[in-house]
Each structure stands twice: as C-alpha cells, then as structure tokens.
Amino acid sequence: MAEGLIPGKGTYEANGHIFSSLVGEVLMREAGGETVVEVSQQGSRSSVAAAVPEKGNIVLCRVTKINPRHAATEILLVGDRTLHEPFSGIIRAQDARSTDVDSVQIEKCFRPLDIVRAQVISLGDRKSFFLSTADDHLGVVSAMSRGGERMTGVDEKTMKVEGGEETEARKVAIGSPPSS
Structure with missing residues (x-):
C-alpha cells in the first residue's frame, strides 16, 4: 500500500493496494498526518448498489x-x-x-x-x-x-x-x- 494512504469509507485494502467498494467519486482527506482515501456515492439513487463488504458491515x-x-x-x-x-x-x-x-x-x-x-x-x-x-x-x-x-x-x-x-x-x- 502506498505509504501514508489509508482506506476509508467506500474502500478496502487487499494485498497492499486500496480498492474501491463503491461506484462513485474518489475523495482524499487528511487525518492524523495520513491521507484517507474514500469513495462517495453522492447523487446515487439506486437501491442496488455496487458494493463490496467491509470490515464491520x-x-x-x-x-x-x-x-x-x-x-x-x-x-x-x-x-x-x-x-x-x-x-x-x-x-x-x-x-x-x-x-x-x-x-x-x-x-x-x-x-x-x-x-x-x-x-x-x-x-x-x-x-x-x-x-x-x-x-x-x-x-x-x-x-x-x-x-x-x-x-x-x-x-x-x-x-x-x-x-x-x-x-x-x-x-x-x-x-x-x-x-x-
């Protein structure tokens, strides 16, 4: 995984890479000196979402x-x-x-x-x-x-x-x- 990047909402880590679990816009934000990678589905109205289960779901x-x-x-x-x-x-x-x-x-x-x-x-x-x-x-x-x-x-x-x-x-x- 790229140093300093951590998976956030709508993403997950596997084999050292960050993958999207949703179809949407990639967003990055700073948190505690690291960059959190997230994917947002704003505007999506579909009840059938392209999703991948995440830890805790x-x-x-x-x-x-x-x-x-x-x-x-x-x-x-x-x-x-x-x-x-x-x-x-x-x-x-x-x-x-x-x-x-x-x-x-x-x-x-x-x-x-x-x-x-x-x-x-x-x-x-x-x-x-x-x-x-x-x-x-x-x-x-x-x-x-x-x-x-x-x-x-x-x-x-x-x-x-x-x-x-x-x-x-x-x-x-x-x-x-x-x-x-």
Whole structure:
C-alpha cells in the first residue's frame, strides 16, 4: 500500500493496494498526518448498489454448505444494499458463538439455505470474507426445517416449526442490530 494512504469509507485494502467498494467519486482527506482515501456515492439513487463488504458491515447471507469447520455462505445484502453479484463468506466454528467456542458444532448452528445476519470481521482468503455471528443479534433469521416447513426462533439455540412441535438446533439471531 502506498505509504501514508489509508482506506476509508467506500474502500478496502487487499494485498497492499486500496480498492474501491463503491461506484462513485474518489475523495482524499487528511487525518492524523495520513491521507484517507474514500469513495462517495453522492447523487446515487439506486437501491442496488455496487458494493463490496467491509470490515464491520452487517450482512445478510444464505448458507450454501456446511462442514465441521465452517459454514460457506453467499453474501446477498450489505446493510440495506442489495448486491449485483453475491460475495462468498465463511463463518468459522470459532466465530459462530461468543461462548463455548471450542465446542461449537456447525451443524447445530446452521443448515444449507438458512438466511443469516452476520458481521464482516475480515477479508479472508482471496475468495471469501470471514463472518461472525457471535453477537446475540447475529445468527439465523430465517430457516426451513429438514421437512421443508418454515421455522421461527424460540431462543438463541433453537428454532421451531411454525404451528408445530418439531424443533431444530440453530444459532438464532435474537433482537435487532444496534442502530448506527
């Protein structure tokens, strides 16, 4: 990365370079002796924005597959912005819950096709963002049972078939994200 330049709003750093996460105007401002590079979308009225998830963003994603170490996801929304193309995300077992992180079983947190609210914690490998569901307001927000019936959250670890008794284990999102 160029010395003295740091990524700001609408940008991110990868492999020593600053990239734009938005379509818009490049702006530079001084902050603490360094130059902050930002991209502004002023005047954009599109609800479908060209965006790249950034560290700290709350995202909505769909679980595509699970294994004992992680859940693979497609990131569909960044905040309230729908993406043109989904990005890949990974929720590692140690990032799924805030407690008992050494004993997390991914299959008891997520299932394929679950819709999950997560927070971007870093740009992982070249293909995927690392996501966390450790906070209470993060986790599964919509799920179908193994039998194909819609489920709702009962508590932070359980979902129940609507109008039925069948329950399944999940890492359920409790409450709404804090206002920013």
